Amino acid sequence: MTFIILLLGLGVGVLVGLLGIGGGVVLVPAMVYFLHLDQHLAQGTSLFILLPPIGLGALREYWKQGQVDWHAGILCALGMLFGAYAGSLIALPIPSRNLQGLFGCFLLLAGFLLWRKTQIDTSAPGSGQENVRA
Amino acid sequence: MPESMGRSAGIFAIACVCGIASGMFGIGGGVLLVPLLGLLFGFSQHRAQGTSLVALIPPTGVLALMAYAKEGFVSWRTGLLLIPGVFLGGIAGGILAKKINPRKMRQVFAGILVLLGVWQMLDAWWR
Numbered sequence: 454m455t456f457i458i459l460l461l462g463l464g465v466g467v468l469v470g471l472l473g474i475g476g477g478v479v480l481v482p483a484m485v486y487f488l489h490l491d492q493h494l495a496q497g498t499s500l501f502i503l504l505p506p507i508g509l510g511a512l513r514e515y516w517k518q519g520q521v522d523w524h525a526g527i528l529c530a531l532g533m534l535f536g537a538y539a540g541s542l543i544a545l546p547i548p549s550r551n552l553q554g555l556f557g558c559f560l561l562l563a564g565f566l567l568w569r570k571t572q573i574d575t576s577a578p579g580s581g582q583e584n585v586r587a
Numbered sequence: 588m589p590e591s592m593g594r595s596a597g598i599f600a601i602a603c604v605c606g607i608a609s610g611m612f613g614i615g616g617g618v619l620l621v622p623l624l625g626l627l628f629g630f631s632q633h634r635a636q637g638t639s640l641v642a643l644i645p646p647t648g649v650l651a652l653m654a655y656a657k658e659g660f661v662s663w664r665t666g667l668l669l670i671p672g673v674f675l676g677g678i679a680g681g682i683l684a685k686k687i688n689p690r691k692m693r694q695v696f697a698g699i700l701v702l703l704g705v706w707q708m709l710d711a712w713w714r
Contacts, residue, residue: 455668458668458669459668459669459671459672460672461669461672462668462670462672462673462676463673464672464676465669465672465673465676466672466673466674466675466676466678466679466680467676467680467683468676468680468696469673469676470677470678470681470682470683470684471680471681471683471684471692472617472618472636472680472684472692472693472696474615474617474621474636474639476615476673477609477618478612478614478618478700480614480673481613481614482703482706482707484665488665491660493655493658494660494661494662496612496613496660497613497655497656497660497661498613498662498663498665498669499613499614500610500613500648500652500661501652501656501661502669502670502673503614503648504646504649504652505670505674506643506644506645506646507670507674508643508677509644509674509677510674510677510681511680511681512637512640512644512681513681514678514681514682514684514685515633515636515637518633518637520631520633520637521634521637521638521640521641522630522634522637522641523638523641524595525595525628525630526638526639526641526642527642528595528598528602529598529601529602529605529620529638529639530602530642530643530645530647531599531602532599532600532601532605532606533602533605533606533609533616533620533647534645534649535603535606535650536604536605536607536608536609536610537606537609537610537616537647537648537650537651538606538610538650538651538654539606539610540606540607540608540609540610540611540612541610541611541650541652541654542610542654543610543611544610544611544613545654545655545660550711550712551711553707553710554708554711554712555612556612556704557703557704557705557706557709557710557711558704558708559608559611559612559704560701560703560704560707561700561701561704561705563618563619563700563704564697564698564699564700564701564704565697565701566619566622566623566626567618567621567693567697567700568694568697568698568701569622570621570625570626570693571690571693571697573625573626
């Protein structure tokens, strides 16, 4: 069991670096299905995992390429600090079952937005600052 | 100057929305922040990802975590076991991101998210 958990962490970490995300979006369902944690417990544990700067190694790689907007990043961190507290107050009284369903809705929305972003990248390849592509 | 103020305020507002999702669903919020920075503020994909990682470095979830912990909704042991893998994997992913076709990769990931989302909804509400 311990080994499975370690391996799961490694797999999620690769996604963190690849996509610039925290990893919670994959961690939560993984903990619910593979480790059989309750939805609230999985979410709380995911927040705990995200507490240390696990993305630091990945950030360094982006920074070396000059792909970091520090000003915007710090603003986002501030907004998320307060937003996250508000979000937890909303989530805690919701029954686990409904919370799991809402989580599903959220994944659909996030997937849709990510997909839309890739569509825009094709229709206007030169509009961003970056148009170098392997 | 007012224009950049407006942009800053907009980014802050979007971050608050991502934060609410973060606390509600126990996630980092990057999965929402990355596409929104791109769609609303014209960030290139790599820049959006790098900037999102900055936002994830400080412990933004600490207030939310405390709220969950108070209700006993944290498995500390599972968390401790997952942390080293996520950290090491993150470095590998950061290096890989430069090598593989980013558009294809994101489309696959978006597809996975939609499937996971449908699965979670069915599992919660259909039984």
